[in-house]
Amino acid sequence: xxxxSKAPTYNLKVVLQExxxxxxxxxxxxxxYGLPVPERTPGxxxxxxxxxxxxxxxxxxxxxxxxxxxxxxxxxxSMQNSGQDPLLVMPIEEVGAPTxxxxxxxxxxxxxMKDNWIxxxxxxxxxxxxxxxxxxxxxxxxxxxxxxxxxxxxxxxxTMWYSGESTVQQEHFxxxxxxxxxxxxxxxxxxxxxxxxxLIACPPSEGHIISPLIITLFLRHRGHDVxxxxxxxxxxxxxxxxxxxxxxxxxxxxxxxTTAATLYQVAQSLSELKVPLGYGGLIFNLxxxxxxxIPGHFLGETLEQAVQEIEHLVAHTTESPHVEKxxxxxxxxxxxxxxxxxxxxxxxxxxxxxxxxxxxxxEIANEFLGKDIxxxxxxxxMEFLGSEMGWIRSLLENHNIPRQVLPHYLELYRQALEVNxxxxxxxxxxxxxxxxxxxxx
Numbered sequence: 001x002x003x004x005s006k007a008p009t010y011n012l013k014v015v016l017q018e019x020x021x022x023x024x025x026x027x028x029x030x031x032x033y034g035l036p037v038p039e040r041t042p043g044x045x046x047x048x049x050x051x052x053x054x055x056x057x058x059x060x061x062x063x064x065x066x067x068x069x070x071x072x073x074x075x076x077x078s079m080q081n082s083g084q085d086p087l088l089v090m091p092i093e094e095v096g097a098p099t100x101x102x103x104x105x106x107x108x109x110x111x112x113m114k115d116n117w118i119x120x121x122x123x124x125x126x127x128x129x130x131x132x133x134x135x136x137x138x139x140x141x142x143x144x145x146x147x148x149x150x151x152x153x154x155x156x157x158x159t160m161w162y163s164g165e166s167t168v169q170q171e172h173f174x175x176x177x178x179x180x181x182x183x184x185x186x187x188x189x190x191x192x193x194x195x196x197x198x199l200i201a202c203p204p205s206e207g208h209i210i211s212p213l214i215i216t217l218f219l220r221h222r223g224h225d226v227x228x229x230x231x232x233x234x235x236x237x238x239x240x241x242x243x244x245x246x247x248x249x250x251x252x253x254x255x256x257x258t259t260a261a262t263l264y265q266v267a268q269s270l271s272e273l274k275v276p277l278g279y280g281g282l283i284f285n286l287x288x289x290x291x292x293x294i295p296g297h298f299l300g301e302t303l304e305q306a307v308q309e310i311e312h313l314v315a316h317t318t319e320s321p322h323v324e325k326x327x328x329x330x331x332x333x334x335x336x337x338x339x340x341x342x343x344x345x346x347x348x349x350x351x352x353x354x355x356x357x358x359x360x361x362x363e364i365a366n367e368f369l370g371k372d373i374x375x376x377x378x379x380x381x382m383e384f385l386g387s388e389m390g391w392i393r394s395l396l397e398n399h400n401i402p403r404q405v406l407p408h409y410l411e412l413y414r415q416a417l418e419v420n421x422x423x424x425x426x427x428x429x430x431x432x433x434x435x436x437x438x439x440x441x
Contacts, residue, residue, distance in 0.1 A: 003085065004054045008039035008047035015048050019056045026056070033073040035059065054087055061092050067138070075138035081184045082130060089131050110140060110148045118153050121174035122166060129177055142185065142221060146214050147303060150178050154210060175210065182213045189217065192225035196314040199247035201229035203266045206259035211281065211303060215251065218307045224314070235266055242275055249313050254281040257384060260290055261375035271295045271320060278313055280306050293379050295323045326380030329427060334377035336424045341370055347416040365409050373428055382431035410436045
């Protein structure tokens with residue numbers, strides 16, 4: 001379908017004949033909702049374009065499907081705000097066809113919307129995925145759609161990738177659609193009306209931005225002044241950013257053990273600057289004991305809890321809880337492991353050539369294990385790696401990497417540690433001994 005002409009051409013009589021709309025109804029739509037927006041002749045008479053006529057027909061079609069006019073207008077605006085032309089995304093001639101879009105408009109639940117949105121993403125069907133989101137936002141509250149469709153939909157797609165049922169390309173495609181939609185909603189958010197400023201960011205190396213974006217959106221719609229910094233925010237010049245923005249609270253999120261460690265390092269800097277910190281993320285739900293290491297306020301296990309806790313912290317000055325710091329033994333071990341890690345991995349590359357381990361298996365294993373060991377040392381407890389080993393084991397199995405690869409690799413890693421570390425690296429060696437024993441069971 002080509003875009004109809006926007007040239008002001010038709011008088012009111014033609015519009016009434018073309019659409020069947022009543023004059024009073026059309027005037028009410030123009031007055032209350034600003035749709036359509038006709039031009040005026042020098043004498044004050046309305047002139048409509050073909051595009052205006054199609055808008056009227058489009059809104060009428062939505063009413064016939066069961067939407068109230070205000071919801072139909074919201075749907076139109078939502079599509080426009082996301083850069084979509086509603087006449088192209090939901091063509092009038094396709095109304096009532098047995099497509100995903102038609103079924104959704106006729107009364108599908110949020111759970112079914114989520115499932116259909118996932119199916120559209122898996123098929124790389126952007127128009128259908130966008131239409132589903134537009135309808136969901138038009139029919140349900142913003143916070144409900146963000147949690148029930150966007151957040152849970154992406155979580156299910158991530159689980160599918162983990163189990164080998166979807167590709168990383170499908171996951172990235174879905175994430176890009178969600179980020180674009182959230183950015184559009186943020187651009188349309190109201191100006192702040194409440195006192196206090198919140199600065200939201202991801203710590204170094206953290207690239208998962210959906211949760212902090214949703215939290216930012218919720219807070220802005222509640223009238224809060226929020227500065228969103230995005231992914232992978234470095235520690236450098238943090239003091240200058242705080243001095244420039246004067247936040248009442250800083251919020252950081254981490255999803256993995258490695259980024260929990262970088263969040264911990266940022267938190268230490270903030271405690272020295274006497275700036276309150278709120279934090280959360282998946283890894284703190286999986287490993288509750290991690291919360292005892294972060295000098296800040298845990299925001300809860302859900303997005304709803306996080307928003308409520310942030311509002312409380314902004315309104316009430318609260319001291320950060322006392323936390324246990326990493327021991328000197330761990331700090332020394334972390335320093336040595338970081339310095340020797342290139343030599344450890346070089347040793348592994350030399351050894352694996354004579355042991356038949358596939359190159360891409362070794363590359364994956366080195367990346368995961370090396371970063372996780374460093375993170376556990378920074379956080380002061382090698383036992384944090386217990387859940388990570390289970391995650392790696394399942395990931396290898398779900399992607400058809402033989403189960404025996406992991407214990408074989410751990411044995412080789414132990415050899416590399418013995419060759420390259422002295423007694424300062426004993427916490428890593430002791431943990432690896434336990435890990436090998438568990439893998440052999």
